[in-house]
Amino acid sequence: MSSESPRPTFTELGVAVEITDALEALGIRHTFAIQEYTLPIALDGHDLIGQARTGMGKTYGFGVPLLDRVFDSADVEEIDGTPRALVIVPTRELAVQVGEDLQRAAVNLPLKVFTFYGGTPYEEQIDALETGVDVVVGTPGRLLDLSQRGALRLDKVAILVLDEADEMLDLGFLPDIEKIMRALTHKHQTMLFSATMPGPILTLARSFLDKPVHIRAESADSAATHATTRQIVFQAHRMDKEAVTARILQARGRGKTIIFARTKRTAAQVAEDLAARGFTVGSVHGDMGQPARERSLNAFRSGKIDILVATDVAARGIDIDDVTHVINYQTPDDPMTYVHRIGRTGRAGHTGTAVTLVGYDELLKWTAINTELNLGQPNPPQWFSTSPELYETLDIPEGASDRVGPATKVLGGGVTARAPRRRR
Template sequence: MRESGIERTFAIQELTLPLAMRGEDLIGQARTGTGKTLGFGVPLLHRLQLPGDGTPQALVVVPTRELCLQVTRDLTDAGKHLGVRTLAVYGGRPYEEQISALEKGVDLVVGTPGRLLDLAEQRKLVLGKVRGLVLDEADEMLDLGFLPDIERILRMVPEQRQTMLFSATMPGPILTLARTFMTRPTHIRAEHADESAIHERTRQLIYRAHAMDKTELIAKALQAQGRGLTMIFSRTKRQAQKLADELTERGFAAGAVHGDLGQGAREKALRAFRSGKVDILVATDVAARGIDVAGVTHVINLQCPDDEKTYVHRIGRTGRAGREGVAITLVDWDEEPRWKLISDALGLDKPQPVETYSTSPHLFTDLDIPPDVTGRLPLSKRTRAGLDAEPEVQGETKRPRRNRRRTRGGKKEAHGEAEAGARQDSDAETRPARTRQRRRTRGGVETGASTSEAPAASGDADAGERPRRRRRRRRSGSSSGQAGEAGGSARSGGAEGGAA
């Protein structure tokens, strides 16, 4: 552990390790960033029988792909001297490489519920020898609707096992799940209720900002003295990508993580953020958990979070492991009632956000921003390599782009006309031309037009060369009478032709 920079245990680790090492079931509750991963990871690694036969002996279930990668990385580092084979199983990646790793043999599997169930139902993932099961961030799995999948996984593993459940909050359905599938669990709460919410080491600034001025305000806040890595949370995927693009255009090294990006692009942005190639990560709540990066000094909420729990998890990305951090929340005018509810629920005593613009003097004072900064990063400070400097990992599958064609008034634009014309020519060669012939009927019997075509078929040249009569609409029944007369004249013409 000392190689990874860990020199002392946190409260949750001190309380859970003695019980977990004995194989007892337990529920560990502590806020994010206090070492829960090693709180359950060390007992799991300690109880593995090595070398194993290749069938998974321990299973860790996590709600998101990012958290899956984070937990896998931590457990791989912790067990690298033991020879433990660890595998991350999550969606957005090809099945083949994960199935191949399972066939070669693994000891510990970390995965998301959906992909775990898929592989288990395909009989590629064998859960019959799992002796240790961990549900990490169980409350987040409840929010994402994974509870039925969790129950199915719990029914697949042996009844004789050690089960550990870790989370920052403990809603009622999670406690019910624990009572159903755990054996006399010990509930361990590592800190007081107010401490888990307030984040005493994180300075929280709440500003009421105008939507049109937020990008400029953030661009100046990102030039604060002593700012390190920064995470910006957005409510929607489109807003996250738009803000990342705008900050990149202003000279900042920014990346984005949201659901519209393929898994390869998301992992690339996270790698660049961890390695320091970019120092700004704009993300939706998909990344609110699972990103444990040392050096995150600032967290910015582009809008007011939906509830107090989301707010706690977002600002928990900074001020971790005893460090200090800054959390900035930008509240729109119509979001003030929601923020008041969050402030009252957490006891922040900040019900009224301070009206703030990108030119407000208190913004520069609160964040220690030099007074001469503008909304663009000076060229002399653009020292980060940027997202493009992060290499692609071989084997990553990019999400195929849909070939959309713009239309204007139902007509294809110039870039698609050549292809459209070629397609029409090929259709014309293979598809016969269709001439729609209308036949008049009266009482189910054809009249007029049908009889007028008969002489042309028998070889009457005059009838064949005669131009087709334009159909005229009548309000009364006079049209049908004219058609009858036309049919009579056609019949007489056919008779004369026969006599001749």
């Protein structure tokens, strides 16, 4: 057992009892590093930049002080049904996740938390704003639309949070975010959270934050990937990748698993292949409508399916703590995509395994990732679905075969999930 003393509790850091009771009911008592460092500053109303890798407790790092201050802070106006806090996140999936996390923490508070994102009708969202919302969570495009329509009032927002700011930069949301931030002309607190700090994020911070405190939850030279994630990398022939993946999915101790593909077509095809081999599998990619994506994600969260095949953009913000394995079916295009992908496992104190299948035509991409992240694996070995090394390294039972049972149906749709639009 570690002799290290546990991190302080939320109660010890002065969080309102209504919130600490709600967290205790969820089994959350002690803080993570990012929470321990940000809470005292955030509760005092200071601007801050919080930097921590994905899966290290950022949501409650900003969510707990945000709820505490909206509920009971002298410098935040009494709630009256117009938003007091605004949380901007890059994707629909993350918006739903953050909204649910905040609702759970606010269960004992008289606060209304509501989540806004595109791909859904405006009517319900406008009705909610007319009825009254205290804490708004949403994606940049939809929040800007609602603001420009006059439905979302920003004049009484006391706390603004940008979560996963580096991902919003990747997805091209910076102009929308800047427009929203310029609309907040009155005094307010701003908290910016990001796993990495590229130049444009620092520029944004300097433009819109007032003397921010920059908090890193790890040392400046710490690795970009979690120490709790075991990284296994090998060369796999393109024609053998499906059989290799089927074997990996039979590893002892495998739980929820995310398989990443680079393209929508490959994601759909891999999901169809695994379903044909008898695995319970769902798919999340850009050719699927939002309801189908949410069905897949909810089934994965609940354990109805234990394998999710996803593309990078569709998987942004999948925030599930008990993923045991990530498989990079196709090598990522760049180092940060690799970090985001494998960050889906080894989260929140759990251990995880990340397996990367490097096709012979993907070696240059792997070389760039290995060099940039200093992973020490410049020459991955060549393994096949029949290689003893594959079975030994991943603890796959000797009798593992190509299929595990009768064919199943892909949840969320496979290759024919939605036909691509024709250009007129």
